[in-house]
Each structure stands twice: as C-alpha cells, then as structure tokens.
Amino acid sequence: MFVVEGIKSVREFLDSHYKVVKIYVSQEKLFDMNTSDFELVSQKELAQMSGLHSPSPVLGVFHIPQPKKIDFEDWVLVLDDVRDPGNLGTIIRLCDWYGIKHLVCSEQTVDCYNPKVLQATMGSSTRVNIGYTDLASFLNKVDVPVFGTFMSGNSVHEESLPSKGILVMGNEAHGIGKTIADTILNKISIPQFGDQTTESLNVASATAIFLNEIRRS
C-alpha cells in the first residue's frame, strides 16, 4: 500500500484504476463521503498520519497495483538507478506528457510511491505503468532496438529513431552501469553547444530532450 496526500492528488488516484484502501478526511464537505472508503478524522489525527509539515485535510491509502504487461509496440523508458525522488517524479510527468505508457526501473531506482516522487509527478503516476526488475535480464529478453544515453554516443540530432524501442537513462552521478552498458548497441547523446567544461545535463532534463526527439521523429 502507499499514501497520497493533497486533495488534487487524492482525487486523481480515486478517478484512476488504483484501488482505494481508505481515505481519511478532516473536512467532511470535501468529498461525497457516502461509501465506506471514507473516514472522518480530526485535524490532529490527520497531522499524526501525515508526512508533511503542513498536512492537507485529506490523506488517501491505496493498493500498489500489479504492473501491467508491457506493450513493446511503442517506446518503453528504462531507468538504471535513478536515485533522486524529484528526478523520478519529473520523469514520470514527462512519460505522461509524451504518452510513454511503460516505465521499467532497476531495483535500485528510488521507489515510485515515495511521497516526494508522488508530489513531483503531479498526478501523472496514475497514467504510467511502472515496474521494478533486474535490468540485465529484462534487456536480455527484449527484441526491439535498445538505445542508451552516453556522453560519447552519437548525436541524437543525427539519428533516425525508429517508431518503437527502448530508451535507457542512467544514474545521476555514474550514468548507465557497466553491465547494462555493454549490452546496449545504440549509444546516443545530446550534443553540447557551450563550453566543453560543462557538467553533463541533469537526468530529468536529458529525458525531456530524448522523449521530445523520439516523438518528433
């Protein structure tokens, strides 16, 4: 199970395929409370349940769903050990914007039900199918082209990207791990136009650019 806080986010999850365990509400008028899904609690009780400094008047508990079967007829995004909750949240929001339905994460990637991740997704979590798995064996089994992002890869501006495939993004500090990297045949990069001493781009910025390139081509 996982916790969702905030009226807008709780409504998004209630309106989605997620199954509710219980919604705790401190102000009765916020929802149609006619089902057993809801329970009226005091503000003090809500504050005790909440992980926020300023608790919202609603806190929802939902079941973590089984990941759906992946449809390889469109692009699938894969994350190798993305650790920052804000980055994962932004990436889920980007998947939703670009209609990427499936996100596959390595087992060391930050939990997508972490409250900071949910906060950064702005409700997009309800529309992206997210699973965690051993990436080496996952990538070993797929039969669509696998693209990975590397500083030394070919410029994505000069690539002709197919209509389906897998895009692998790496860890914030170390990029894509060596075991995984060795299995990736299509190494791509975002060309740099500034001073050569520039740090690499943030993984969420890079994902934004690659997903845009995938959809525009």
Place this chain on the structure above:
Amino acid sequence: MFVVEGIKSVREFLDSHYKVVKIYVSQEKLFDMNTSDFELVSQKELAQMSGLHSPSPVLGVFHIPQPKKIDFEDWVLVLDDVRDPGNLGTIIRLCDWYGIKHLVCSEQTVDCYNPKVLQATMGSSTRVNIGYTDLASFLNKVDVPVFGTFMSGNSVHEESLPSKGILVMGNEAHGIGKTIADTILNKISIPQFGDQTTESLNVASATAIFLNEIRRS
C-alpha cells in the same frame, strides 16, 4: 557579495572571471594558500559560517559582477518570475550546455546567488551572464523576434526558428504574466502526446526541450 560552498564549486569560481573577496579553508592542503585571498579557519568557525548541515571544508565569498552587455546576435533566454531555486539552477545549467550566454530574469525571479540555485547549477553560473530587470521595458526595446511559451501556442515541431531571438519562459504556476504575454507575437508550445488531462510540463523540462529545438534547427 555572495557565498559559494564546496571544493569543486569554489574552484570553478576561482578559475572564472569572478572576483574573490575571501576563501575560508579548514584544511590547508586543499589549496595553494600563498595569497591573501585565503584564510585558515577552524572547522567550528566554518560550520558557523556555513548554510549547510554538513559543511564543506571550504567556503568562498565572491563579488557579484556587473551584468555584461547583451549580445543579441544569438538567442537570449528570458525568465518571467521563475521562483523555485532548483528550477533556476537547472535552467542555468541548460544555458551553459546549449551555449546560451545571456539570461535575463524578471525582478521577481529567484536570486541566482541563492545557495540552492548555485548548488543546482553545478558551476555553470560562472559561464552564463545573468541580469535582473523590468521585463516589460526590456522586451519593449529589443529588435529581435520574441518567442514565448504558451499551452495554446503553435507546436515548436512545426516552427522554423530563426538563428537569433528571445525565448521567454514563465512562472511555475501561472506561466507568462499577462502584461508580458500581450507583447509576445510568436506563441509556441511543446506538443503533448499523452492523455489530455496531463498537467503542463515543469518549467525546467520545458526549457530543456525548447533550447534543444533552438539548437537543432
């Protein structure tokens, strides 16, 4: 003046055109301390100066430089009230990556010398000229094409972008303010491929995509 913490960031500022006021160091061997720019202090003194929970062994104080004259022969990025330090830091890093030399911020945009901004820029601040001004009068005076990002704008995938111009990005919650919006003739957007209920993209993600589009065209 402003404060920079962390060995890597302090070195980047020391190697740049920024003028140093003083570098406080708790471990002598970290720098060549032969000039009066350096002062050896105890770890306790450094902890008292630092804004971090785990202070770095070095803290630098630098002069805020005068903004340089803007070169309108290339693209210039303009921010209308970007408030989140992480977003501004990421945007400065993107400017550095894409060789955007000039960033013009509205007076309500978060301070680019805010420690959280400097932390997110990863040293890119030293290579981007950043100024704060009244945007309405700034945009009134320029004679290059002005592009602004709006949900209802034309798809950037179908625009033929010129080799120079101004790109205006708006506030996280409200986008570009009405007074400014009325003066922008070229309204552009990032096409959405997912579910129509998706929130807009984060301003840093959107900036990543637009700067990539500017440089690829």
